[in-house]
Amino acid sequence: MSSLTAATRFSVLDRSRTREGGTNAQALQDTVRLAQELEGLGYHRFWVSEHHGVPGVAGSAPTVLAAAVAAATHTIRVGTGGVMLPNHQPLVVAEQFGVLESLFPGRIDMGLGRSVGFTDGVRKALGRGKDDADDFAVQLEELLGWFRGTSATGVRARPAEGLTVPPFVLAMGEGAAIAARAGLPMVIGDLRNRERMQRGIDHYRAHFRPSPWASEPYVVISGTVAVAATPEEARRLLIPEAWSMAYSRTHGTFPPLPPAERVEALAMTAREQGLYESGLAGHIAGTEEQVAHELETVLKETGADEVLVTTSTYDREALLESYRRLATITSG
Numbered sequence: 001m002s003s004l005t006a007a008t009r010f011s012v013l014d015r016s017r018t019r020e021g022g023t024n025a026q027a028l029q030d031t032v033r034l035a036q037e038l039e040g041l042g043y044h045r046f047w048v049s050e051h052h053g054v055p056g057v058a059g060s061a062p063t064v065l066a067a068a069v070a071a072a073t074h075t076i077r078v079g080t081g082g083v084m085l086p087n088h089q090p091l092v093v094a095e096q097f098g099v100l101e102s103l104f105p106g107r108i109d110m111g112l113g114r115s116v117g118f119t120d121g122v123r124k125a126l127g128r129g130k131d132d133a134d135d136f137a138v139q140l141e142e143l144l145g146w147f148r149g150t151s152a153t154g155v156r157a158r159p160a161e162g163l164t165v166p167p168f169v170l171a172m173g174e175g176a177a178i179a180a181r182a183g184l185p186m187v188i189g190d191l192r193n194r195e196r197m198q199r200g201i202d203h204y205r206a207h208f209r210p211s212p213w214a215s216e217p218y219v220v221i222s223g224t225v226a227v228a229a230t231p232e233e234a235r236r237l238l239i240p241e242a243w244s245m246a247y248s249r250t251h252g253t254f255p256p257l258p259p260a261e262r263v264e265a266l267a268m269t270a271r272e273q274g275l276y277e278s279g280l281a282g283h284i285a286g287t288e289e290q291v292a293h294e295l296e297t298v299l300k301e302t303g304a305d306e307v308l309v310t311t312s313t314y315d316r317e318a319l320l321e322s323y324r325r326l327a328t329i330t331s332g
Contacts, residue, residue, distance in 0.1 A: 004299050005292060009306040010330045011045035012038055012323070013081040013222065016059035017241075017312045018256040027058035028065065030316060035069045037320055039076040041327040044306070046073070047081035047111055053122045056244055056254045063096040070104040079109025081187065081222075081308065082170045085139045086116045087126050091157055094146035098160025111187060112140065113170035114178075119252075137178045140169070144182075144213070167213055168220065176200035183211025187308060191223030191298065192282030201302055221298070222308035226285040227325035228318070234285040236260045237322060240314040242279030249275050257314040292329045 014034055018027045035046040048065045051057040059065055062080040070078040078100075083093055093112075100108045114136035117123040123130065144167065146157035169179035171188040179186035180203065188200050201219055208217045224241070228234040240257040243266075248254040250272050268276060284294045295307070309326065313319050 005295050005330055008299055008304065008330070009044040010326065011047065011077075011220075011306060011308045012043055013047040013049060013308050013310045014059075015049045015051070015057055015310070015312055016065070018056055018058050019314050019316075020256045020258050020262075022256070024058040028068075031059065031065065032068055032072050034316075034320070035073050035076065035078070038323060039073045041323060042331055043076060043323075043327070045077040045079060045109060045308075047079045047109065047308070049081050050084050050087070050113075052087075052117050052126065053119065054254050056256045063093075063100060066108070067100060067103070070100065070107060075107075077107050077109055078104065079168075080111045082111035082113040082168070084113045084115045085136055085143065086114060086133050087128060090139050090143035091146055091155070094143055094157040094160040097165045098147075098157060098163055101163045101165045102159045108165050109168060110165045111168045111170060112143070114172070114175060136174075137181070140167075140178065140182055140184075143167075148212075171200055171204070176204045177207065180204045180207035180217075181209060183209045183214050185214055185218035185220065187220040187222055189222035189308075189310070191221065191225075191284055194298070194301065197221065198302060201304075218306075219302065219304045220306040220308050221302055221304040222310050224283040224285070224311045225291060225295075225307070225309045225322075225326060226283065226311055226313075227288055227291050227322045227329070229287065231286045231290065233318075234287070234291075234322075235280065237311065237313045237315070237318055238280050238283055238285055239263050241312045242276050245279045246272050246275035257312065259314050288325055288329050291326065295329070 014031045016027045016031045048062045049059050050062045052060055062083055066078050097110050114133045116128045116133050117126050145151050147160050149161045168185045168187050169175050171179055171186045186204050205217045226234045226237040239260040243263040244255055
């Protein structure tokens with residue numbers, strides 16, 4: 001176990017993935033229970049995500065779910081990974097996080113992304129278009145202004161004004177440049193494309209402007225990490241999500257997670273097989289020793305301050321065991 005890994009914060013993003021045969025309610029309840037379990041294991045943050053109209057994801061309202069998670073825990077930081085700002089009015093987002101911070105002071109994070117709905121139907125239902133993502137930097141500035149009381153409208157965001165809720169930018173595409181200009185901490189993925197991730201980190205550090213929110217760059221790298229007793233067991237953890245991604249690319253809809261054994265018995269088309277194999281590749285997966293070595297390598301390469309683990313799988317107990325094993329690697 002390296003001192004570098006032990007000195008790095010480890011956090012978790014849970015997407016509230018639905019499982020075959022399960023319900024949306026079960027997926028959300030599982031998210032809250034997972035947060036409680038991870039708090040006991042010493043993880044730093046627990047974040048939830050925003051998805052709309054996706055059969056495989058129950059988490060559509062991250063600030064609501066974050067409130068449930070924070071109410072069920074005591075010490076772990078709770079936040080969003082993220083609220084997709086183009087889908088919302090910045091004032092409303094500021095109000096929501098102001099309420100969260102007022103109820104759970106000193107524990108709330110505001111992770112913000114620039115994605116809009118994945119399909120034309122979802123974007124239409126949200127009243128948004130693809131181009132709305134281009135306004136993210138302006139929306140971000142407006143949102144932060146509500147906390148500082150600098151809105152030109154004369155309106156005051158209550159209870160947000162005067163509160164400090166740490167903002168993070170989810171950096172996909174232009175996100176690294178936006179995070180740097182705004183002087184905010186950045187979350188960047190994924191671990192499967194290390195070169196692209198490193199380019200984003202380098203750009204962010206080179207162009208970072210100190211702000212009232214952060215005096216220096218803060219880099220969170222995100223991706224899938226799976227730990228098990230054997231490499232084969234760790235790889236099986238990756239199978240349900242890899243197949244769901246392959247299915248979404250070939251059928252246009254992102255399904256609930258299937259059991260690994262069902263996926264292994266499937267007869268796939270050549271295109272499905274290629275996407276599936278691609279979905280299994282590049283993650284950090286293996287035994288404690290293998291994962292510890294890989295984590296040390298990626299932390300040396302990136303200089304990251306924190307790792308946000310985003311693993312999803314069908315077998316909830318195996319997922320929790322993976323997080324238990326990871327905690328033994330990272331706790332020193």
